[in-house]
Amino acid sequence: MERYIGKSVMKxxxxxxxxxxxxxxxxVTDQKVSDPxxxxxxxxxxxxxxxxxxxxxxxxxxxxxxxDHAAIFDIHRMLLxxxxxxxxxxxxxxxxxxxxxAVDRAGTQFAELxxxxxxxxxxxxxxxxxxxxxxxxxxxxxxxEEDICSDEPVVLLAEDLTPSETVKLDKSKILxxxxxKGSANSHTAILARSMNLPALVGVDIPxxxxxxxxxxVVDGFEGVFLVEPEDGELSRMVVRKNQWVADLEALEKLKxxxxxxxxxxxxxxxxxxxxxxxADAACAADAGGIGLFRSEFLYLxxxxxxxxxxxYESYKAVLEKMEGKKVVIRTxxxxxxxxxxxxxLEPEENPALGYRAIRICLDREEIFITQLRALYRAAAHGxxxxxxxxxxxxxxxxxxxxxxxxxxxxxxxxxxxxxxAELGIMIETPAAAVxxxxxxKEVDFFSIGTNDLTQYTLxxxxxxxxLEGICDTHHEALLRLxxxxxxxxxxxxxxxxxxxxxxxxxxxxxxxxxxxxxxxxVAASAVLKVRGAVRALP
Amino acid sequence: xxxxSYVIKDPVGLHARxxxxxxxxxxEFTSRIxxxxxxKSAEAKKLIMLMGLGIKQGAEVICRIEGEDEEAAQEALAKxxxxxx
Numbered sequence: 359m360e361r362y363i364g365k366s367v368m369k370x371x372x373x374x375x376x377x378x379x380x381x382x383x384x385x386v387t388d389q390k391v392s393d394p395x396x397x398x399x400x401x402x403x404x405x406x407x408x409x410x411x412x413x414x415x416x417x418x419x420x421x422x423x424x425x426d427h428a429a430i431f432d433i434h435r436m437l438l439x440x441x442x443x444x445x446x447x448x449x450x451x452x453x454x455x456x457x458x459x460a461v462d463r464a465g466t467q468f469a470e471l472x473x474x475x476x477x478x479x480x481x482x483x484x485x486x487x488x489x490x491x492x493x494x495x496x497x498x499x500x501x502x503e504e505d506i507c508s509d510e511p512v513v514l515l516a517e518d519l520t521p522s523e524t525v526k527l528d529k530s531k532i533l534x535x536x537x538x539k540g541s542a543n544s545h546t547a548i549l550a551r552s553m554n555l556p557a558l559v560g561v562d563i564p565x566x567x568x569x570x571x572x573x574x575v576v577d578g579f580e581g582v583f584l585v586e587p588e589d590g591e592l593s594r595m596v597v598r599k600n601q602w603v604a605d606l607e608a609l610e611k612l613k614x615x616x617x618x619x620x621x622x623x624x625x626x627x628x629x630x631x632x633x634x635x636x637a638d639a640a641c642a643a644d645a646g647g648i649g650l651f652r653s654e655f656l657y658l659x660x661x662x663x664x665x666x667x668x669x670y671e672s673y674k675a676v677l678e679k680m681e682g683k684k685v686v687i688r689t690x691x692x693x694x695x696x697x698x699x700x701x702x703l704e705p706e707e708n709p710a711l712g713y714r715a716i717r718i719c720l721d722r723e724e725i726f727i728t729q730l731r732a733l734y735r736a737a738a739h740g741x742x743x744x745x746x747x748x749x750x751x752x753x754x755x756x757x758x759x760x761x762x763x764x765x766x767x768x769x770x771x772x773x774x775x776x777x778x779a780e781l782g783i784m785i786e787t788p789a790a791a792v793x794x795x796x797x798x799k800e801v802d803f804f805s806i807g808t809n810d811l812t813q814y815t816l817x818x819x820x821x822x823x824x825l826e827g828i829c830d831t832h833h834e835a836l837l838r839l840x841x842x843x844x845x846x847x848x849x850x851x852x853x854x855x856x857x858x859x860x861x862x863x864x865x866x867x868x869x870x871x872x873x874x875x876x877x878x879x880v881a882a883s884a885v886l887k888v889r890g891a892v893r894a895l896p
Numbered sequence: 897x898x899x900x901s902y903v904i905k906d907p908v909g910l911h912a913r914x915x916x917x918x919x920x921x922x923x924e925f926t927s928r929i930x931x932x933x934x935x936k937s938a939e940a941k942k943l944i945m946l947m948g949l950g951i952k953q954g955a956e957v958i959c960r961i962e963g964e965d966e967e968a969a970q971e972a973l974a975k976x977x978x979x980x981x
Binding site: 429430436440441442443472476671674678 | 907908909911912913916919920941942945948950952
């Protein structure tokens with residue numbers, strides 16, 4: 359038995375055989391050809407065959423995954439009919455090059471055109487151009503079409519998967535995903551979540567051919583991938599898998615039910631999300647709204663600040679997906695463990711206590727103003743609430759409100775449609791909890807961020823594994839701060855939610871209801887679990 | 897020559913799918929058809945360049961049609977924009 363560790367992007371357990379998916383790499387070399395006319399014939403024949411493949415893929419995808427996912431193949435086929443693209447390739451051949459090189463050049467040239475565009479959606483189209491070029495090259499080189507097919511359902515093991523690879527998977531033939539590369543936002547992860555299949559990314563496993571067909575277990579709860587598991591381990595996994603399936607079925611029955619105790623006390627259960635696609639998971643889980651939309655994803659993994667337009671589109675997309683349900687968007691919390699080069703932040707001794715979140719926003723207002731403009735414009739498309747992180751004083755809130763007023767006035771005078779938004783703050787520093795009576799008079803709501811509130815209250819670094827033993831999330835000091843915050847919020851007539859990990863801790867659900875918490879915001883995957891806990895209470 | 901202008905209402909702009917449909921629609925006519933927006937223009941029968949215009953929601957596009965079937969093309973395309981974009 360071999361055991362590998364990876365990052366789980368979807369919980370669950372899969373037991374089955376490995377299907378090893380390997381890209382057969384090819385090399386593109388520039389060769390001079392003596393008969394360009396014949397070479398051009400080869401090119402056109404290959405393009406025709408590629409179009410036939412795409413027509414077939416389109417039809418297959420229509421049957422398996424539906425129009426939304428199938429459309430990409432229709433687009434690919436049309437890209438292959440594009441005169442400019444074909445002319446560029448033909449031009450290379452006319453100057454004496456071989457067809458493979460010509461297609462590669464044309465593909466690179468047009469991919470770069472899209473990669474340089476300022477719109478994120480259009481930048482993504484560069485992958486489509488590369489995809490179609492690779493398809494033609496494979497045909498020219500007489501390589502088999504990249505395909506994943508198997509008679510029995512399998513665990514898919516791959517280096518990484520591109521969108522056109524993931525979309526053509528026959529859903530009924532996949533038990534789970536394991537990739538060497540990839541992140542929580544990779545196509546594999548998104549697909550796994552939409553298919554509700556266990557998936558691990560970042561698994562450090564050498565993709566040797568002999569892995570193909572071996573038995574394996576994907577444990578999406580623990581982030582473990584077992585190859586050829588021993589009998590004892592295997593039977594333990596079978597038990598856990600059956601339990602998981604039974605739990606899922608029980609949770610499914612809770613959809614459409616209210617979050618209410620037997621004695622009629624109710625609470626809102628919202629979802630935490632980290633990007634636009636997560637909103638689909640929140641809807642699928644029947645969340646009552648979005649209690650925490652972390653806006654950092656817009657800033658991470660890029661080289662320049664996201665534009666107002668780009669942010670507006672993302673916020674608007676989530677508001678529209680939620681169809682009038684409340685969406686609480688937290689302004690950017692960059693700094694501490696989330697570093698971004700183009701912010702030009704200096705290294706710090708104590709980043710968790712350092713230059714981060716609202717502290718950056720109030721110091722470099724241009725960053726803050728861009729985000730607020732995008733938020734207020736998006737507010738016209740749904741029920742938005744804006745939340746500010748890392749607050750420690752009333753002065754900060756006063757300053758924020760001045761900037762907000764200015765931004766709104768500017769937008770109105772520019773004639774831009776602007777919506778209303780509740781304004782709230784995160785209670786995640788002991789300072790904010792202690793003066794929550796004063797802060798409550800300034801805002802429309804509180805959301806208690808228990809992760810940071812725990813680490814700051816207990817002076818325990820939550821990323822230090824050695825301290826796990828003393829990082830007591832039920833510590834009396836923490837619970838007293840929470841209770842005090844809730845009481846102060848209600849005395850000022852504002853609502854208060856919990857958006858940290860603690861919100862999903864069902865050992866505390868009864869206590870949250872008792873002290874009067876109005877809303878719990880939890881991972882989409884925990885919404886139904888918490889609903890079940892609420893409904894089980896007397 | 898005929899021309900008409902249209903303001904894009906689709907939230908994602910002239911993205912791949914409607915662009916593909918526009919190419920198909922334009923291909924039904926022999927006239928030369930161009931789409932202009934933000935000072936750049938592209939032929940409506942060429943998908944890559946059309947997508948390359950990066951036309952977003954709220955952008956004004958001017959569609960120019962020149963050729964034997966320009967009258968029918970104008971009518972069909974105006975309807976297409978109205979229904980799809």
